[in-house]
Amino acid sequence: METVIKTSTIKDKLIFEFETSKLFLFGNTQLRDQAMESFYKQGIPTRKHEAYKYIRVDLMLKGEFDFSTNKNCSDAQIEPLKFLKDAYVVVIENGIFVEGLSNLQNLPEGLTICSLVDAEKSNSPVFEKHYAQYADVKTDPFIALNTAMTKDGVFIHIAKNAIIEKPIHIIHISTAFKNTIIHPRNLIVIDENAQAKIIESFETMDSTAKIFSNALTEIVVDKHAIVDHYKIQDEKELGYLVNTTQVIQQKQSVFSTHTFTLSGSLVRNNLTVVLDDEHIESHLNGLYLTAKNQVVDNHTVVDHRKPNCNSNELYKGIIDGKSIATFNGKIFVREDAQKTNAFQSNKNILLSEAGTINTKPQLEIYADDVKCSHGSTTGKLDEAKIFYLRARGIGIINAKKLLMHAFASEVVNTIKIEALREYVEEKISKTFE
């Protein structure tokens, strides 16, 4: 057995780990077995997999990896990551919900927050109804892997008509002293006519080894609900992240999501929004700032299944160094989805010769009475604008920074929580240093 593990591929190691640990994992073994079987069929994607050809997760997953989930963080270490002073804070360390580091006192009526393990144990009917119902294991190997191997995460439920004023901040913190793979998983259910603002931030701390986080969040937005969702990804050099976000929207709901990728060696976002009924509104915004050898890949899917819905997508990127940024935005307009309005725009600034941007919009339209448009641009910073600023005494470095901020501001300004907007602006300024 010993030798098998040492010489085997990461796929074998994951399967071995699954077989030896599955009895200790929460929930339904059958679901996990099926997911593992699906992962077994798909494997870790290589450059031969069209959807992953620009992001070589397989290369990153070479060598030894650990699957244990230690808790290392102290209160003092977490404190600076709680950048929203007035929020309900959930801390998930190496994929495990840590009550002691979270701030969940005095939750208002209608708001339930607990670990996935506890949600499952308590036989919560909401959990049972929605858990693992939306992210399809057959469509992606990382969904399959997460579904098979997740140990924990957070379950958030906002009951019918509840309007949660304060934001809910989920902090994913990773710490590793050995190369580690984790599979955090969250389920967020916003019931009919309820409202919530949810922020997921991804950070690494004190690590001396690579940490690969295969994180998955399912979000259920019921009828008339209004949800504002943010992801702030700032995992630094040792962070490797595959982040799946699967959203299902019901009638007349409004869902806005914002993905800010500020650092991380490798970041892959798989964002899918399904508009499953009529009169739905969806907004997808994204900003990625890449440098050095970073690889950042945003794959989004907007799936219009019913008539009279609107979706609007804006992704912008600034690419420096030898980094590789990819935007792949798919819009489906199904046969039933007449009177759909779907817009998509991807704009990039390439700062360096060695940087790469791959941008690919894909529209698949099966209805005839629809308004859809997409566009993508890649350019340099505008020399005429740089000169205008310099002609007023602004040095070339600051002139470029002002223009980069200006470019990013279109996305940053979509942040509706002021404290969060300020935080992101500050982070962006640091990135430009």
Next chain:
Amino acid sequence: MLSIKNLHASIDGKEILKGINLEIKVGEVHAIMGPNGSGKSTLAAVLAGRSEYDVTEGEIIYNGENLLELEAEDRAREGVFLAFQYPIEIPGVSNINFLKTAIGEIRAYKGLDPMKAKDFLMMLKEKQKLVEIDRALVSRSINEGFSGGEKKRNEIFQMAMLEPKLSILDETDSGLDIDALRIVANGVNKLKSKENATIIITHYQRLLDYIIPDFVHILHNGKIVKSGLKELALELEEKGYDFIKEEVEA
């Protein structure tokens, strides 16, 4: 203050300025007139430090320094200001943040302490009044969605804020109606002092009814072909540019 000697400049291998000589002393206002394409904006761009132009011959001495050796931003910090013929729009950068950054850098360059926020706001208010620019415009992104006249007025507003020593106004009058022209001229006149100098580039004499030049130069085909006192502008207006061409070619 400014001494231009035998200045030759070209772009993409094409020579545009063909030996310009010009002396400007503090306190003076010089008008440069000339037909379209004669090289007026090129001269302004070379003075401001636009790097696309190659200076192939000649020199520019500004307050004892070789201006051509300074980067564009350092020229601005040393007090050179160009009001652009075609000011561009910069969405996402607010006028206020822009001016704050510019003033901050200029003061740092001169070794001065940063300006206090309160003082900056007071100055902003005062200069807004001086050039009669709408407050709403000032709080917007640089020139974004501004009309032609508003853009020109914003240039003069920036000039008022930065208090340059040498201002070059490149056809600031074109596209302005008579009221706007009067306001802009009024602003320029108020900003004029014994310590600074102004170059007014125009091809109509109209503006010179409001801003009285000390000297008038006529640029033709990359050269100053005639210089004189303010009466030259009137003569030019009367006889048209053709008389210059005839004189030069004769």
